[in-house]
Amino acid sequence: MTQFSQYVAENKERFISELFELLRIPSVSADPKYKNDVLRTAEAVKEKLTAAGADNARLCDTKGYPVVYADKIIDPNLPTVLVYGHYDVQPPDPLELWNSPPFEPVIRKTDVHPDGAIFARGSCDDKGQMFMHVKALEAMLKNNALPCNVKFMIEGEEEVGSANLGDFLRANKDMLNADIILISDTSIVANDTPSIDVGLRGLAYMEVEVTGPNRDLHSGVYGGAVANPVNVLCKMIASMHDENNHITIPGFYDQVQTLSAEERADLNLAPFNPEAYKKDLQVGDVQGEKGYTTLERTGIRPTLDVNGIWGGYTGEGAKTVLPSKASAKISMRLVPNQTSEAIASLFEKHFTSIAPPSVKVKVTHHHGGEPVVISTKSKSFLAASLAMEETYGKKPIPTRGGGSIPIVALFKSVLGLDSVLFGFGLDSDALHSPNEHYGVFNYLKGIETIPLFYKHYVNNR
């Protein structure tokens, strides 16, 4: 038992109720109707940082929602850890699928969380994981055990693409000067199998609109003679994967880094139970690019997915209409060395080229983000690994996360800083889905493990 696990055990109930306070504010960045709540959350995070003992806590304006900054500088000659997290959350819909209201946190037991899990939007992604760092700072300060400087940068636009963060980094290089970035916004393999993500995918997010006739038509009078944009869009989308689930956009794979047989074998060492995976999702089978395992399909291979599609009549009953327009939101997950801008252009060029003359297409570029790979040889990775080994009793496995955190590549390109992806959630915690939850075990384990990262990082420098 470390001094930190003792402190966590003693303050457990309070740590949970303080997190509940943040979870009760619906900080949905995507929907302007929550604007005041998003701003209230930024204020609340600022206050929590001050209460934990941080100095200089303040809101920094951006073109969008503010960044919460705070620090504790104990000695300029010691290293500085910059903690990044986000206080915004995904929209909670569909509301009817939640077993309890998304912004009224409750603890319930589940099969994988026998000690209970906190159910609320943002519990895992990312308020719960971000708040572990605030409580870890409190634990270090209360135990006279903060071994270096720490800065916090908690943003409010991660879930909508962090569009203003590049400018923020460029404008605040001095304030953000640090030695390493520490982020808890990813997952571990299982509660008895610690792991650390050493990769994240990039993202290129597009929206397409296909227009046929200038107005909705009677599908009997015109059907069969005029292109139906919904039919056309479906065909265009379907054509973007071949029979091997390979993406057909010319040049799409040109920059994709191929891993050696050894690297692929390493990646597949991570425990993965296909039967449990299918059972959890209630799918009869997995699917994906031929020649790759599920772990490779999400870790090292790029994808193209429709995130939403609409057009024509979707109301009650039936309406015989040949719609004028159809639209879809389509995103591509990217891997090294693809870049979001190049892939977005390739998509646009291809999508336009496959449109038949019977329709017009419009392609809009939404946000992008670049993929990252993190070295397992660095001192910071080693420190994270030692910290987890101490609290889990097992060496964590390096894994590749399939999700995206666009700021990580920007930390490297703008500030020259590497990141440690010190996540404690589970992929099965229903991030972005109804009934998002975060294990009480995971939350408390994170709070007691984080201070050990600081200790090893400073000792092994």
Ligand code: BES
């Ligand atoms: N925390 C997630 C990313 C994540 C989750 C990485 C699990 C690895 C494992 C983050 O909040 C997120 O959802 N990112 C978005 C990207 C953003 C540009 C909207 C994503 O991955 O879709």
Ligand code: MN
């Ligand atoms: Mn997140």
Ligand code: MN
């Ligand atoms: Mn997210």
